[in-house]
Amino acid sequence: MAGTDSTQLDGLPDGGPVIILVKPQLGQNIGMVARAMLNNGLAELRLVAPRDGWPNPEAVASAAGADRVIDNAQVFETTADAVADLQRVYATTARPRDMVGRVLTPRTAGREFLEVHKAGNRYGVLFGGERAGLDNEDVTLADNIIEAPLNPSFRSLNLAQAVLLISYEWYQNRIEVPEERFQVGDSDLAGKDELLNFLTRLEASLDKGGFFKSPNLRPVTVRNIRNMFQRASLTSQEVRTLHGIAEALRRAGRLE
């Protein structure tokens, strides 16, 4: 069933959670929720009994361009109606509950979402209103609880922030992304020959300029200098710039 719903929009990864806001109060927050969802490739928003009715112009204003999420939002009278077609439901809460069950971190939930989707199930995440969060009755509709490990003395997240964390953990797990990359802009990384050519010329100038106080220490000093430039992961353009700098310094000396 996953991937066949009408809100599966072009360019977004399929299989994400349905985001369900239960009795949200401020249109501004609903808009910020929509923005946080689309930031993380989610587009299916459901609203249970929004206090100020629907549609809500304030939601559109604060969605900052995530209109497709706002336009596609579905409204339900009860939480039970909003989850009726789902096979799995998660409840988010910052407050300890008497309820017995698994309590997941957002990160663990993000991983589990992908498994639930791969098993062919549709699923959603319940978020309570700004004032009091979810009722116990709403939590009872859920299979599991998601609780973000936050500062114990200041746990309460803004509604859109709570949606962001869940959406973000989903998306980070959904896409494959390197932990780190090296950005070189318009230039390419310098070949070792380019770097060595620069260093050799530099060291010749340093010899000439009396930089090395002792022949004994020259090798270790050269090694340290080479390491410093090596570590900078220079581009071809930057090596050319360094040649220019060295030449300009020599020229300045000739003119003194």
Add this chain to the structure above:
Amino acid sequence: MAGTDSTQLDGLPDGGPVIILVKPQLGQNIGMVARAMLNNGLAELRLVAPRDGWPNPEAVASAAGADRVIDNAQVFETTADAVADLQRVYATTARPRDMVGRVLTPRTAGREFLEVHKAGNRYGVLFGGERAGLDNEDVTLADNIIEAPLNPSFRSLNLAQAVLLISYEWYQNRIEVPEERFQVGDSDLAGKDELLNFLTRLEASLDKGGFFKSPNLRPVTVRNIRNMFQRASLTSQEVRTLHGIAEALRRAGRLE
């Protein structure tokens, strides 16, 4: 040096990043930043040339109780002033830059933060204003770039959302938290003897009530029933409730 600054407040983990907002515009967003920081155990906020001056009553209103962060915020005229006492600086950006250098995910950065702190270094993260993000000049002050992998066609995060992701990744890495726990509320998990006692009595009643159509199939049906209750990770209280339910069903039958 880490841990000795004046904003190291009681109960918060030490060694977190200084959060630096460069030319922030809306007081409301600054307040939401403060809230997101304190949610994740951070309390050191710096502001570079905030558009509407400082202090800003709107920031206090939207901080939702994170007053300690607002009260301790420091204001600087330039970004260079704001980072002067730091040994490492990270710049957050959603826009591709010509700058050459390492680009980290928030998650990788969260791990690196801890290493930077353990090495005795103070560090901060730069966030640009709402409209245009960081200037190239600001980015040049940074050692590395942090870029959240987000929906390529809708990348722009709200300022407080951007701060939340960085703060969250720091805190998740800083604290030790189990990926999942099983919450039992006021009761304890049932011992296997309690569960087995219930199941044995249930099966006796099922025999009596003619539930098992075929003696051949009885063992596999019993196994499926036992698995279903086993899977539910019942508490002692819940097992007692199940005894009561079975008894009530038998009683209802007697009264028919």
